[in-house]
Amino acid sequence: MAELRRITTYPVKSLDPRSSTTARLDGRGALAGDREYAMVAAPPDAPHDPESASVGGRGDYVNGKRTPRVHRLRSSVDRSAGTLTLREHGRDETHAFDLDDRTALDSWLSDYFGEPVSVRREPTGGFPDDRQFSGPTVVSTATLREVGSWFDLPTDDVRRRFRANLEVGDVPAFWEDRLYADHGEAVAFRIGDAELLGVNPCQRCVVPSRDPDTGEAVSGFRERFIERRAATRPDWLDSDRFDHDFRLMVNTHVPASTRGATLRVGDEVAVLGTRSLDGAGSRHARG
Structure with a gap:
């Protein structure tokens, strides 16, 4: 059974993380206090x-x-x-x-x-990187472990490089690639009592290539990542949103009906199915 394994917020955008066992989805769909x-x-x-x-x-x-x-x-x-x-x-x-x-x-x-x-x-909604789909970002523990093996990096180091909000356990690597479909569509999934919409595989930047403590870059990081991401891409991954291999993690949208809900470590995570994205993406701002 897939379960929510870790909740992480970043009180100051681009600075150090804060882990917690619970988090509330605020009035704009972000985790309360994230990138505030x-x-x-x-x-x-x-x-x-x-x-x-x-x-x-x-x-x-x-x-x-x-x-x-x-x-x-x-x-x-x-x-x-x-x-x-x-x-x-x-x-x-x-x-x-x-x-x-x-x-x-x-x-x-x-x-x-x-x-x-x-x-x-910005106390509500914070300052997201993706201002259109600014719900919490999602990745699996197994994905972070797999990426770490490509560069001989410990999982916590990879975690700090990619900076996801929600980490799902008891699933295989790249499980989160099930949480998005084609343009105009979203994949609904439930965490505890909260329903979220997975929309877009996150396009990466230079940040994951750098040591999270010193800023020192891993030589050839982007090229190696793209090579291994292509080689390990799940056979079932068929989305026009996944247009290149320098993508990892999923950006989400939180419907108004779910805002105010609380997520808890240990909550069951269940995929509900593909939905139309009509009306889901209002532009508002939250690395």
Whole structure:
């Protein structure tokens, strides 16, 4: 029986994960608290439009796509205290910052990255990479283990590189490729009492090729990944959304009827079948 094995959120987009045994689907369908904060390459008073944010211009996200220095930041959020603690990898000194008054935090990050940086907050929906299908991302434990074998990497290292929200156990590698169909369609699946729609296999970027602690790149990562992904592609995978082999993990949409539900580690996961995607993809913003 497929079951939800792990729940992971990323309180600050692009920084360290937080694991939990339960998570609520918020009013926009994201996991509550996931990518709630984001670092933006702009002064605090500069406008930021998450709908048009990209890499390389004013107001863009400061993430692993923009600079490998992101990987060297260790972070933890204390929600009860309202603080973010940062430490540079390899150093003992820690810095705690107020998440309500982010003046000191913005100053420290600007010094660290060598450009104006400010931290923005979006309490509902957060700052997703896929702003159209911004539900929690899904992968299987067996898939992470298989990818790790391609590069001689431990499973937890691969987990930190690909940064999925939900991990499914007791299924074979690439099981999650069952959770999407063709354009205009979605695959409904249930986790506990919540119904989600699998839509799109996630297109990967440079981030998984880098060491999650140091930012050091694995030489030939993309080429090796594509070669092995093609060789291990399930025979039954036949979707026009899977248009190249540099894809892994599934982006989802959460119907309004399911928002507010709570997911729990140990919940049964069941595939319900293919549905029309009509009306499922409203554009709203949450690596």
